[in-house]
Amino acid sequence: MAASWSGTGSDHGYDQVEERSYEYDPINIDSLRETAAALAKRATGWTMFRVPQLMFKVNPLAYTPQFVSIGPFHRHREPSFMHRNADLQAMEGHKQVFMLRLLERTRAPNTTFQECKNAVDQVIEVLVDDHYTEMDISSELLSSIILVDACFLLEVFLKHSGITNNRMNCSVDEVMLDIEYRNIFASSGLRRDLALLENQIPFFVLERLFIVIRHNIAMPTNIEGFSLPEIAFALFKSDFNCHQEFFRRGTANEHPHYRHLLDLISNYAHPTSRHPDLPPHPPMFQLSPIVHMRNxxxxxxxxxxxxxxxxxxxxxxxxxxxxxxxxxxxxxxxxxxxxxxxxxxxxxxxNPEDAANxxxxxxxxxxxxxxxxxxxxxxxxxxxxxxxxxxxxxxxxxxxxxxxxxxxxxxxxxxxxxxxxxxxxxxxxxKHRYLLELRKKHLKNPWTTLSVVGGTILLIFTAIQTIYTVLSYSQR
Incomplete structure (x- = not known):
């Protein structure tokens, strides 16, 4: 069921993907335990997931970035794919400009850059061991990719949410950048690609950098009134026809530990209340009963x-x-x-062992x-x-x-x-079918409705008159 982001998965049809080849060593109890431990780590849910092959085959384009690549997967595992896509290549430069714009929101961009870099470097071992376990990528390269992409995402969220501040350090043409901003935000491709399962980075990295930016941002600013989940989901609220109170459901202290941006979107889009008749602990591996539903x-x-x-x-x-x-x-x-x-x-x-959730x-x-x-x-x-x-x-x-x-x-x-x-x-x-038949045959338009009502009233008066006649006759 769960397809982890690993070299053992299928290549999704990309010719240039190098598959990991297995060399079977002699099996012993230690090797079995190592394999079990690796699979257990993958099943914890923190691995960056891959799209299940059966779903991918139906519509590969729905799961493939066309505008912007986030994270190491498409750049590191599929360099030829990046070279074939001019839009993805062009966005690599834009991402660095967005990163610069984010840093220039702060009082000391050089200091902020170093703090952001340190924040990523401090968790790089966690990223390698728990999130990108089977990707053959150096810590230095992974750190660089995550740093640029995380800063790019934060600037996208801040700009889209209208968070303002005094820019003390501007090294680029503001007018030209505003045009670039409008062009990028006008493209639905940005929103589409940021919600792809295989185009994610861990959300906790974004949280770490958001804390750094908020601490160093130049005053005056309105950033204090916003949480990261709120400004991140605001980018997608139009896709759910979402009202203000729904994308303000989470606060900085109350939101759960999201795996990545798609997990955040999924969580906010979940039902606001549970169906009371739904079983609290559905049985594992049981198919839903056949449900008849008319169109x-x-x-x-x-x-x-x-x-x-x-x-x-x-x-x-x-x-x-x-x-x-x-x-x-x-x-x-x-x-x-x-x-x-x-x-x-x-x-x-x-998680099949947690069927209730x-x-x-x-x-x-x-x-x-x-x-x-x-x-x-x-x-x-x-x-x-x-x-x-x-x-x-x-x-x-x-x-x-x-x-x-x-x-x-x-x-x-x-x-x-x-x-x-x-x-x-x-x-x-x-009862419902009888009333429906009545409406179809006798209440189709105002004239037939008036006729039925008039006939019913006449019938009632006739019945009353008959009753009075019988009663008066019996009293004689």
């Missing part, structure tokens, strides 16, 4: 009403009194890649949406209710996006099973 058109024909959920996160669906409330989803050029990588990370980081939220969401939106008519319904905001050029691409992502995936813990069961029970209930 949006058939549900509408069965009398189920769709509504856009209010201030809710993507996974906060609910069904009450015949109304299915679904949070809005923006479908743009980043959506398929973002959801694919969230599902790949969820799949790779799943191994929920397949995004896989469940895609499984459900793939069934709800299976035809253009379903997309029409969802768009008319404001549930799907389609920013794609082609409508066929929009409604097929859920199918494209969820191919070749076996769902073991369907989060929305109870919700789907209640919707199906409502559709099949005798």
């Amino acid at each position: 949006a058109k058939k549900l509408s024909e069965a009398g189920i009403r769709f509504e856009k959920a209010g201030k809710s996160m993507l996974l906060d669906m609910e069904f009450c009194n015949g109304v299915f409330r679904i949070p809005p989803l923006v479908i743009n050029e980043c959506t398929e890649s973002l959801l694919s990588n969230l599902m790949a990370f969820e799949h790779s980081s799943c 191994s929920h397949e939220y995004f896989a469940s969401y895609l499984f459900l949406m793939e069934r709800l939106v299976s035809h253009k008519e379903d997309l029409d319904i969802m768009e008319s209710k404001g549930i799907i905001i389609n920013q794609m050029g082609g409508r066929e691409d929009a409604y097929k996006i859920f199918y494209n992502i969820s191919q070749n995936f076996v769902l073991k813990n369907f989060y929305f099973a109870e919700l789907c069961s209640r919707i199906e029970a409502q559709c099949e209930s005798r």
